[in-house]
Amino acid sequence: MTEVVAGWQREAPGTRPRVGFLGVGWIGRHRMQAIVETGAVDVAAIADPSAEMAAQAQQAAPDAALVSTLDELLDIGVDGVVIATPSALHAQQSIRALEAGAAVFCQKPLGRTEAEVRAVVSAARNANRLLGVDLSYRYTEGMRQIRELIRSGQLGRIYAVDLAFHNAYGPDKPWFYDPALSGGGCVMDLGVHMVDLALWALDYPGVSRVSGHLFAGGERLGPRPDRVEDYALATVELETAATLQLACSWRLQAGCDALISAAFYGTDGGAAFRNVNGSFYDFVAERYRATARETLSSPPDAWGGRAAGEWAMRLAGGEKFDPSADHLIDVARVLDRVYGR
Structure with missing residues (x-):
């Protein structure tokens, strides 16, 4: 029944x-x-x-x-x-x-x-x-619309993707700061969302090269660090010749609670997904044609669950x-x- x-x-x-x-x-x-x-x-x-x-x-x-x-x-x-x-x-x-x-x-x-x-x-x-x-974040209305634009070819060949997730607070539980327990810092906590979002939107192209720069307390960490990073930059080169640039952090002095964005640039246009006024929950998605922009989606959007x-x-x-x-x-x-x- x-x-x-x-x-x-x-x-x-x-x-x-x-x-x-x-x-x-x-x-x-x-x-x-x-x-x-x-x-x-x-x-x-x-x-x-x-x-x-x-x-x-x-x-x-x-x-x-x-x-x-x-x-x-x-x-x-x-x-x-x-x-x-x-x-x-x-x-x-x-x-x-x-x-x-x-x-x-x-x-x-x-x-x-x-x-x-x-x-x-x-x-x-x-x-x-x-x-x-x-x-x-795959389940936000904005990213679903951007993914459809990319997959339908309306943005042309995607050649650049800019990804960012900066959390002004950082985790409040001690295990996040132990690499043996967490597996890493802001990249593992926040970067995983953005890398997943980009590969999912692009239909999982092959990855040819990855490089990363990790920092803790403003100091550069070496390879295989023994402490977690609170700021990171990474470059991911794809077999399609596109390049992803990722920046993420905990406790960045960014002037707001959070900066979250994923921007896709193609030969026939661009599109971006970004948070509104530092919010962790409210997002807008836009399509770009040269200097013009079109809103694809805006709050409210109950995407969390x-x-x-x-x-x-x-x-x-x-x-x-x-x-x-x-x-x-x-x-x-x-x-x-x-x-x-």
């Missing part, structure tokens, strides 16, 4: 996939709410080391069991697991869930290195389970492993090369 609510087709309770949530801090609860609102799945269990966090999350799913660990969550019997834990745990927890037969939706980065990401994708393929990663919601709908639709997950390895490989790994 089904009903249609707010545009979603909702299955009757008992027929929907059962999903568990591992980690329900701010972002975990936000993604949980987005998934609940689809009506596509039932929340079977919530696991978080903080009893307070777990209790807050349970308000959105009163029938969910509260457990402490991933293994307890899996023992309850779930069809999918949503992971929002520290980065060092993502790969091993994703593999554990997949090997237990559950689909996975994981916060970025999926792994700290290409090897970790490759291992997760391999586990998903072997288990034939749906794998999703919260690379949420779309990646999670789409994963839940695909899970409810019975989808299994999607070979496009291999592109997660492409992004991780670029980051490895930025770090000199």
